[in-house]
Amino acid sequence: MGTVFQQKVWDALRQIPRGRVTTYGEIARYLGTEGVRTVGTAVGKNPDAPEVPCHRVVPSTGKIGNYSGGEGTPTKIALLMEEGVKVVQGRVADFDQKFWQYD
DNA sequence: AGCGTGACGAACT
DNA sequence: TAGTTCGCCACGC
8 A cells, every 4th residue: 555654643643542532743653754744744645534544643732634435524523422532622632631642 | 876755743823 | 822934854746
């Protein structure tokens, strides 16, 4: 499929526990790059949702960010809600608690 | 081989 | 507090 870098990104996504979220910046750090935009681009090019939980990735601002599957952002929100991540007014509720980072 | 693009981020006004 | 600007860097043309 994609490039090595891409696969590393997707692999990083698989490590995100259900019901938790992380940020593009966190993934960038985990992969050892400063180009967070590159990560965003990589995630966006991922084949599709269920296999890789790309909906668990949100911007550091706690907002929802973007999504390419289904109806876009609304679908992303729906998926998060199903996992117990409350989303209110386009933002992740209790973002600090839901935030997950690579140990 | 060079240039623009982008599911972001942080600083600035 | 909100809107804008500049920086990050891998990828595709």
